[in-house]
Amino acid sequence: MKRKFTAFDKVIIAFAAFFFIAPLIAAAEYSARGYGDKGHTFANYSWIVHQLGFSPALLTSLRIAAITILIVLVLMVPTVVYVHLGGRRYRRLVEILCLLPIVIPVVSLAIGAQVAMPKSLQSTSYELCFFYVVVAMPYVYRTLDIGLQSVALSTLVEASQSLGADWFKTLTMVIIPAIRSSTTGALFITFALSLGEYTLAVLLHFHTFPTWATNVSQQNIYGSIAISVTTLGGAWIFLIVIAFIPRIKSLFAQRKRVA
Amino acid sequence: MVIADELTSPIPTRGGRGTSRSTPKFKFDKSLLGLLPLFLFLGYFLLYPIASIISASIHDNKHHLTLSLYGNLFSGNYRDAFTGSFKLAFYSMIVSGIAGALICWSVVKTTGVVRTITSSAAGVLANTGGVPLAFMFIAAFGQEGLITKLLLHVFHWDLYGGSFDLYNFWGILLVYCFFQIPLMVIIFTPALENLRVEWIEANESLGGTKFQYFRHVLIPVLLPSFLSACLLLFASAFSAFATAAAMSNGSIPLVPLFIGNLVNGNVIAGQENQGDAMAMGMVIVSLFVIAAYLLLLRVTRKR
Numbered sequence: 001m002k003r004k005f006t007a008f009d010k011v012i013i014a015f016a017a018f019f020f021i022a023p024l025i026a027a028a029e030y031s032a033r034g035y036g037d038k039g040h041t042f043a044n045y046s047w048i049v050h051q052l053g054f055s056p057a058l059l060t061s062l063r064i065a066a067i068t069i070l071i072v073l074v075l076m077v078p079t080v081v082y083v084h085l086g087g088r089r090y091r092r093l094v095e096i097l098c099l100l101p102i103v104i105p106v107v108s109l110a111i112g113a114q115v116a117m118p119k120s121l122q123s124t125s126y127e128l129c130f131f132y133v134v135v136a137m138p139y140v141y142r143t144l145d146i147g148l149q150s151v152a153l154s155t156l157v158e159a160s161q162s163l164g165a166d167w168f169k170t171l172t173m174v175i176i177p178a179i180r181s182s183t184t185g186a187l188f189i190t191f192a193l194s195l196g197e198y199t200l201a202v203l204l205h206f207h208t209f210p211t212w213a214t215n216v217s218q219q220n221i222y223g224s225i226a227i228s229v230t231t232l233g234g235a236w237i238f239l240i241v242i243a244f245i246p247r248i249k250s251l252f253a254q255r256k257r258v259a
Numbered sequence: 260m261v262i263a264d265e266l267t268s269p270i271p272t273r274g275g276r277g278t279s280r281s282t283p284k285f286k287f288d289k290s291l292l293g294l295l296p297l298f299l300f301l302g303y304f305l306l307y308p309i310a311s312i313i314s315a316s317i318h319d320n321k322h323h324l325t326l327s328l329y330g331n332l333f334s335g336n337y338r339d340a341f342t343g344s345f346k347l348a349f350y351s352m353i354v355s356g357i358a359g360a361l362i363c364w365s366v367v368k369t370t371g372v373v374r375t376i377t378s379s380a381a382g383v384l385a386n387t388g389g390v391p392l393a394f395m396f397i398a399a400f401g402q403e404g405l406i407t408k409l410l411l412h413v414f415h416w417d418l419y420g421g422s423f424d425l426y427n428f429w430g431i432l433l434v435y436c437f438f439q440i441p442l443m444v445i446i447f448t449p450a451l452e453n454l455r456v457e458w459i460e461a462n463e464s465l466g467g468t469k470f471q472y473f474r475h476v477l478i479p480v481l482l483p484s485f486l487s488a489c490l491l492l493f494a495s496a497f498s499a500f501a502t503a504a505a506m507s508n509g510s511i512p513l514v515p516l517f518i519g520n521l522v523n524g525n526v527i528a529g530q531e532n533q534g535d536a537m538a539m540g541m542v543i544v545s546l547f548v549i550a551a552y553l554l555l556l557r558v559t560r561k562r
Contacts, residue, residue, distance in 0.1 A: 005365075005368045005369070008365075009364070009365035009368055010365075012362060012364070012365040013365050013366065013369070013373075013377075016362045016365075016366075016440075020384065020437070020441075022406060023395055023396060023398075023399035023400070023437070024395060024399075025405070026398060026399035026400075026404055026405035026406045026409075027394070027395040027396075027398035027399050029405050030398035030399070030403075030404060030405060075296055075297065075300055076297075078296075079293070079294065079296065079297045082293040082294065086290050086293060089290075090290070090291070090294060094294065094297065097298075097301055098297075100305065101305060102494075102549065103542070103546055103549045104305065104309060104542055104545070105498030105500075105515070105538075105541045105542065105545055106498065106500065107498060107500050107514075107515045107518045107519065107538065107541065108309070108312065108498075108518075108538035108539070108541050108542050109305070109308060109309075110522065111308075111312055111518060111522060111534055111538040112307075112308025112311055112312045112538070113308050114522065115308065115311040115312060115315055115535065116307050116308040116310075116311035117308070130304045131304060133300070134301070134304050137301075189386075193386070196386070196389065198389050198390050198501040198504075199500040199501050199504075202504070202519075203500075203519060203522050203523075210390055210501075213390065214390055214505060217394065224394050225394050225395065225397070225398040227391070227394070228392070228393075228394035228395050229391075229395065231391040232383060232384075232391050232392070235383045236379060236380055239379035239382055239383060240375060240376060240379050243375045243378075243379055244375065
């Protein structure tokens, strides 16, 4: 779509950019302040790493994220593929089921988990993995669904099976590579969500990275802002890099062709 | 399978015409088996917890059936929490809905690097928001923050001269806008991308003015998607917990904060299940909002 880019749009974008970037810059400045007017330092950033519990909390979050991703991969990918292939008539049902978690506020889910889950599960932080799968499900379903709509799934499956592949091989070596970009998209959403999720973790009393960060922030306000700036800025840069990867790839491909 | 079913099913008697029609024999469909993992997972980790809350919310602490816990939601602190959440969700929906739609209007026209940067920024702010966002705000708009100082020294506007306080209603509303506006940009983008250049041209060739284009093309086309996006904003603000928890020290009555307090053991004696009733209250509110959203979506799709 090519509509004209007017002065009005420039004003809006400039205003929005200021509105959103100014607090980030202000926070970055604040996080570089020292106690007692010592000018600007990076001391608060190194302070983060040296805090007690930094690496255990980060590791716990990474482990939870990894397991969540695994469950999504094993549960959601085959199910959505199945809905597209054989159980077409259940598509509406599955769609509604997968969007259901949007209706349930996470706070309510946390209460429910506390009431319903067995003690053995509640005693380990891996309980969070299952609920992160639930919370991520609407986004994961959407992403996979859109990806599968764009490939000729039944043709791929027929071709693969006539060549003698079984279901597992078809799924892992044909279908998943064919929808690689939407699979990675779904996994990335899951990963980001399980690393940053705060509500469930704090209400179920687990120590993950976000809850650790809020806890230590009570000792050092500058440090806590340093953590926030790192999280937000880091995630933003990461997303920009990811968005640019295809472009860089195609740039390299072009060079190769020229050479 | 189907044939076997018909062979084994008892022959319907002539007299039982009505019964055989009203109670069709349940036919087990093998293709449902493939969905079994999903059913089991959602059943255990979503429906079972919700069912437990429902059950807890209709029992008092002596295990008698009662609806009084729901009745409590309409009085005292509980009512204040619900009105507080409603007010916050409503205001942030209005502000973010309009601002987000305007920004989205301009953002969809951009391409290349600007587009990548804006869309990734929207993604980060809308999704990772929460606690880091709250701290960022404390740093920027707090008493010692750079923006507060900038406003004071350059624009001679004392942010804290009036009724503004980062930790009261207006402060939280400001912070909410920072993840709600990006969310609006994300969910409203598809609707704007579907606008056709041909419509502008058609309007011009028919001699329509810009205002007529706005009034007779844009508003009718965009209104359903705009309203449904606003409903999602409402639901998102209504159930947000992390930001509110990090920002307010319990000074503002909000439902999620209230529930959080109850979960953390600050329970009034004899009201152990009150949190469950509140949680169900939230589910019910968001059910209504999402139902309205789906209805609007249907209107949009019909065109």
